[in-house]
Amino acid sequence: MCGIFGYCNYLVERSRGEIIDTLVDGLQRLEYRGYDSTGIAIDGDEADSTFIYKQIGKVSALKEEITKQNPNRDVTFVSHCGIAHTRWATHGQPEQVNCHPQRSDPEDQFVVVHNGIITNFRELKTLLINKGYKFESDTDTECIAKLYLHLYNTNLQNGHDLDFHELTKLVLLELEGSYGLLCKSCHYPNEVIATRKGSPLLIGVKSEKKLKVDFVDVEFPEENAGQPEIPLKSNNKSFGLGPKKAREFEAGSQNANLLPIAANEFNLRHSQSRAFLSEDGSPTPVEFFVSSDAASVVKHTKKVLFLEDDDLAHIYDGELHIHRSRREVGASMTRSIQTLEMELAQIMKGPYDHFMQKEIYEQPESTFNTMRGRIDYENNKVILGGLKAWLPVIRRARRLIMIACGTSYHSCLATRAIFEELSDIPVSVELASDFLDRKCPVFRDDVCVFVSQSGETADTMLALNYCLERGALTVGIVNSVGSSISRVTHCGVHINAGPEIGVASTKAYTSQYIALVMFALSLSDDRVSKIDRRIEIIQGLKLIPGQIKQVLKLEPRIKKLCATELKDQKSLLLLGRGYQFAAALEGALKIKEISYMHSEGVLAGELKHGVLALVDENLPIIAFGTRDSLFPKVVSSIEQVTARKGHPIIICNENDEVWAQKSKSIDLQTLEVPQTVDCLQGLINIIPLQLMSYWLAVNKGIDVDFPRNLAKSVTVE
Numbered sequence: 052m053c054g055i056f057g058y059c060n061y062l063v064e065r066s067r068g069e070i071i072d073t074l075v076d077g078l079q080r081l082e083y084r085g086y087d088s089t090g091i092a093i094d095g096d097e098a099d100s101t102f103i104y105k106q107i108g109k110v111s112a113l114k115e116e117i118t119k120q121n122p123n124r125d126v127t128f129v130s131h132c133g134i135a136h137t138r139w140a141t142h143g144q145p146e147q148v149n150c151h152p153q154r155s156d157p158e159d160q161f162v163v164v165h166n167g168i169i170t171n172f173r174e175l176k177t178l179l180i181n182k183g184y185k186f187e188s189d190t191d192t193e194c195i196a197k198l199y200l201h202l203y204n205t206n207l208q209n210g211h212d213l214d215f216h217e218l219t220k221l222v223l224l225e226l227e228g229s230y231g232l233l234c235k236s237c238h239y240p241n242e243v244i245a246t247r248k249g250s251p252l253l254i255g256v257k258s259e260k261k262l263k264v265d266f267v268d269v270e271f272p273e274e275n276a277g278q279p280e281i282p283l284k285s286n287n288k289s290f291g292l293g294p295k296k297a298r299e300f301e302a303g304s305q306n307a308n309l310l311p312i313a314a315n316e317f318n319l320r321h322s323q324s325r326a327f328l329s330e331d332g333s334p335t336p337v338e339f340f341v342s343s344d345a346a347s348v349v350k351h352t353k354k355v356l357f358l359e360d361d362d363l364a365h366i367y368d369g370e371l372h373i374h375r376s377r378r379e380v381g382a383s384m385t386r387s388i389q390t391l392e393m394e395l396a397q398i399m400k401g402p403y404d405h406f407m408q409k410e411i412y413e414q415p416e417s418t419f420n421t422m423r424g425r426i427d428y429e430n431n432k433v434i435l436g437g438l439k440a441w442l443p444v445i446r447r448a449r450r451l452i453m454i455a456c457g458t459s460y461h462s463c464l465a466t467r468a469i470f471e472e473l474s475d476i477p478v479s480v481e482l483a484s485d486f487l488d489r490k491c492p493v494f495r496d497d498v499c500v501f502v503s504q505s506g507e508t509a510d511t512m513l514a515l516n517y518c519l520e521r522g523a524l525t526v527g528i529v530n531s532v533g534s535s536i537s538r539v540t541h542c543g544v545h546i547n548a549g550p551e552i553g554v555a556s557t558k559a560y561t562s563q564y565i566a567l568v569m570f571a572l573s574l575s576d577d578r579v580s581k582i583d584r585r586i587e588i589i590q591g592l593k594l595i596p597g598q599i600k601q602v603l604k605l606e607p608r609i610k611k612l613c614a615t616e617l618k619d620q621k622s623l624l625l626l627g628r629g630y631q632f633a634a635a636l637e638g639a640l641k642i643k644e645i646s647y648m649h650s651e652g653v654l655a656g657e658l659k660h661g662v663l664a665l666v667d668e669n670l671p672i673i674a675f676g677t678r679d680s681l682f683p684k685v686v687s688s689i690e691q692v693t694a695r696k697g698h699p700i701i702i703c704n705e706n707d708e709v710w711a712q713k714s715k716s717i718d719l720q721t722l723e724v725p726q727t728v729d730c731l732q733g734l735i736n737i738i739p740l741q742l743m744s745y746w747l748a749v750n751k752g753i754d755v756d757f758p759r760n761l762a763k764s765v766t767v768e
């Protein structure tokens with residue numbers, strides 16, 4: 052999905068070449084998110100000029116484009132602000148003109164990079180076109196840049212020389228939808244605006260001197276300050292516009308110009324950010340790295356501040372100011388500067404060809420990390436610090452609703468039964484988009500669990516807000532620390548899988564699965580009747596990392612299968628039931644998303660209700676035939692397949708007599724995996740499918756980490 056990066060140096064001399072390299076490198080670290088085009092904006096050669104470079108395709112293509120344009124790389128800047136973007140097309144094709152930065156006019160007076168979607172951009176565009184602005188792209192973002200210019204000009208004409216953040220407030224009043232955006236302007240040299248609503252942004256701070264305090268104050272208008280006049284009306288319902296001004300817009304009036312801002316309306320509480328005050332009051336050299344993703348900041352600094360929705364950050368003169376439009380009761384008055392725990396090495400590929408392969412192989416370690424410090428195997432106890440205080444409330448819940456998308460949804464399906472068994476609370480599992488489409492009834496005594504690797508998935512986030520509005524208790528099961536979902540939920544568990552970069556989720560799945568099982572175990576730790584079952588599961592969890600390591604040894608066989616029997620196949624069926632249905636769905640999703648082969652996860656019990664029609668000697672079928680209480684039924688389903696000349700590959704437990712016997716008379720093959728407790732077997736069984744999807748894709752020459760049409764983090768609906 053789209054990525055934002057910005058770099059500001061203050062009293063730290065940098066050549067233009069260094070600035071370009073920093074911006075391009077920042078974009079490179081966002082590549083894993085999926086994108087189709089890129090761009091940067093930096094200061095030009097004249098005092099008020101800007102250089103914008105854009106290109107479709109990979110960051111490497113942008114590099115070539117910049118080299119072609121041949122800017123003088125040796126010019127130095129003591130202070131400078133540059134902005135950069137990776138775009139994933141939503142409005143307008145991936146074409147150069149649609150790449151960000153988008154500009155206000157041919158003189159590039161205001162340039163903007165933007166993640167998210169401006170839902171009222173058509174109205175804004177019509178209004179601005181009526182005022183004589185000429186649009187050059189199909190993007191929704193362009194109207195933001197033009198709105199900046201329009202409001203800047205009209206204010207100036209009315210004698211108001213607005214500060215950059217004051218101007219931004221007027222712009223934001225007109226925007227509907229979601230955004231994470233950066234703006235730079237020749238009218239505000241060496242300044243940058245960073246603001247967000249529904250799209251993540253963080254700011255890394257790097258300075259030689261230690262910051263005086265590890266927080267930044269939030270600034271807001273004085274209580275008695277009036278609201279600014281509304282400069283532009285974009286639709287009728289918003290911003291409390293009086294009827295007169297609303298009518299002006301309806302009539303498309305050319306007079307709907309900016310009205311003068313009354314004196315004292317921007318009587319803001321200005322303070323110097325305490326964090327950036329030097330001992331003697333002299334300016335301190337500092338660099339700021341603004342990004343939608345910590346992965347591009349961690350190389351430079353580990354000191355970061357996460358912006359919250361509606362925060363408006365203004366960076367200038369080596370200071371970071373955070374403004375909000377009003378003081379909210381109970382809202383925090385500061386934003387803390389935190390230390391990132393992520394190491395750069397963690398996001399590098401190491402000896403592997405692809406991030407996905409690396410992440411598959413990391414699972415013995417990542418699953419261990421999910422449990423580390425949380426399970427006492429000797430006393431059979433599970434302690435989840437982020438949930439502990441909330442357990443009594445959760446136990447009283449009328450029902451649990453698990454809400455997620457994609458792979459995260461499958462981890463919910465995989466653990467639903469054990470939640471129900473251990474907690475005796477009814478559990479429903481929902482795809483976030485469908486949950487929202489149905490406007491599912493949610494009540495105060497519901498507990499809603501949001502599972503997300505990125506913690507930024509738009510549908511999941513919207514569902515979270517929906518549940519919060521209805522007073523439900525919300526729990527996050529999230530990988531990305533500091534992400535929106537982890538911050539907005541009442542409580543939760545970080546799965547601690549480490550950064551996942553491959554678009555196809557692998558290690559996050561197994562860690563989510565374990566985190567959810569630990570959650571279910573915590574819920575039942577007051578139940579005497581469940582003691583034996585809990586001990587069985589806890590002891591089973593202890594062995595999981597080692598067992599995953601063992602399954603990974605199947606890779607050569609799987610690789611061979613992919614190069615022979617499964618090669619050039621059009622379609623693949625995966626059969627599973629009970630605990631293995633989720634594994635069938637997740638395995639099929641992996642194969643689809645990266646090898647582009649059609650594959651379906653089918654509930655084995657449903658086979659006779661339709662799917663059997665597809666079975667013949669040609670259709671490849673993989674069936675989960677590991678041991679649990681449903682084993683006889685699974686055997687029977689597989690017999691239905693072999694009776695129709697199907698020759699399935701069975702994922703079964705080591706030395707299973709039944710399959711050994713059957714393989715003598717029936718055309719089937721087995722892939723043997725270690726046995727664990729029924730509710731944990733899916734953790735083991737998914738590994739061969741992850742490897743299979745990987746090798747099917749690699750054999751086809753597909754760029755596994757960047758499959759077509761997919762993004763790692765889907766931050767739009």
Ligand code: G6P
Pocket residue numbers: 456457458459502503504505506507508511554555556761762763764765
């Ligand atoms: C995208 C990714 C999937 C992921 C899903 C949910 O579709 O490509 O791999 O499972 O989003 O993402 P989340 O970050 O919420 O787990």
